[in-house]
Amino acid sequence: MTDAVLGGTGTALINILLLAILFVVAIAIARLRSLFAIVMLSGVYSLVSAAWYILVDAVDVGFTEAAVGAGMSTAVLLGAMLLTARTAKPEKPFSRLGPFIVCLAVGVMLIYATIDLPALGDPTSPANAGVGLTFLQVNWYDTGVPNVVTSVLASYRGFDTLGETAVVFTAGLAVALLLGFGERSLAETLRRSPQPETRPPSVPRDGDAT
Amino acid sequence: MTLAALFAVLVGMCLLLVRALLGPTLYDRVLAVNSFGTKTVLLLGLLGFVMGRPDFLDIAILYTLINFVSTIAVLKFFRYRSFQVPLARRGDGISNGGDN
Numbered sequence: 096m097t098d099a100v101l102g103g104t105g106t107a108l109i110n111i112l113l114l115a116i117l118f119v120v121a122i123a124i125a126r127l128r129s130l131f132a133i134v135m136l137s138g139v140y141s142l143v144s145a146a147w148y149i150l151v152d153a154v155d156v157g158f159t160e161a162a163v164g165a166g167m168s169t170a171v172l173l174g175a176m177l178l179t180a181r182t183a184k185p186e187k188p189f190s191r192l193g194p195f196i197v198c199l200a201v202g203v204m205l206i207y208a209t210i211d212l213p214a215l216g217d218p219t220s221p222a223n224a225g226v227g228l229t230f231l232q233v234n235w236y237d238t239g240v241p242n243v244v245t246s247v248l249a250s251y252r253g254f255d256t257l258g259e260t261a262v263v264f265t266a267g268l269a270v271a272l273l274l275g276f277g278e279r280s281l282a283e284t285l286r287r288s289p290q291p292e293t294r295p296p297s298v299p300r301d302g303d304a305t
Numbered sequence: 306m307t308l309a310a311l312f313a314v315l316v317g318m319c320l321l322l323v324r325a326l327l328g329p330t331l332y333d334r335v336l337a338v339n340s341f342g343t344k345t346v347l348l349l350g351l352l353g354f355v356m357g358r359p360d361f362l363d364i365a366i367l368y369t370l371i372n373f374v375s376t377i378a379v380l381k382f383f384r385y386r387s388f389q390v391p392l393a394r395r396g397d398g399i400s401n402g403g404d405n
Contacts, residue, residue: 119326139338166371177382
């Protein structure tokens with residue numbers, strides 16, 4: 096079983112590769128000007144990060160990221176693109192100096208605030224003592240899930256999570272019933288344009304790809 | 306062997322990422338992102354076997370369903386420039402050229 100022997104270094108390499116892909120995609124999203132490419136790349140970002148969550152055994156977070164990020168958010172962003180231009184305007188070099196200073200100040204304050212936090216893995220911190228220690232000890236024998244957060248969310252608090260899901264689903268269903276779908280939707284009634292543009296797009300080229 | 310397949314899928318993901326970044330036309334990007342979703346599903350399926358937990362296969366199948374939603378949304382965006390057109394149109398006389 097060479098797979099079992101190579102598992103440790105192999106998993107580390109896969110982690111590094113996935114994080115490198117995430118980094119490249121994030122830089123590309125920040126640099127591109129074509130909005131459609133940005134929407135597509137954000138879908139790629141969500142898929143890769145969902146796969147990475149699965150790799151670190153946070154299965155519930157991976158599910159949420161895939162459903163919301165890759166599934167719904169792509170559709171919502173495309174719907175927003177219908178209402179706006181196709182490309183973003185290039186920024187002037189120093190037009191964002193004020194927000195940059197605000198970001199920098201908030202970042203420095205947050206880093207200053209982390210000095211008071213207990214160190215990573217500190218056994219005497221409140222999160223690791225008391226109830227947290229109990230869960231860390233009994234988790235593997237109870238559920239067999241390596242990630243304690245996932246086991247608490249999906250196993251110990253399983254019914255609670257199921258109820259939350261039912262509430263969110265009911266709320267979404269009510270909104271969908273109120274607004275409607277397709278040709279009977281509220282937006283379509285307001286717009287009064289029953290003839291959709293059905294000819295294929297002529298030249299779907301976004302020039303500033305590089 | 307499974308690990309080698311896993312790295313082959315990862316290399317394929319990198320190549321698709323290059324195509325999604327450089328793609329001159331929009332259709333290149335759509336095809337690259339759709340294939341990227343498929344590659345993610347394959348990656349999850351292989352990961353389950355490498356990490357000794359084949360339960361990940363169910364998660365991979367669910368990712369396929371989620372990937373299908375966004376692909377349908379993108380294609381509908383290209384076809385109609387609107388999300389308010391039903392996919393199954395009733396016979397109301399509006400010709401939608403080329404649909405079967």
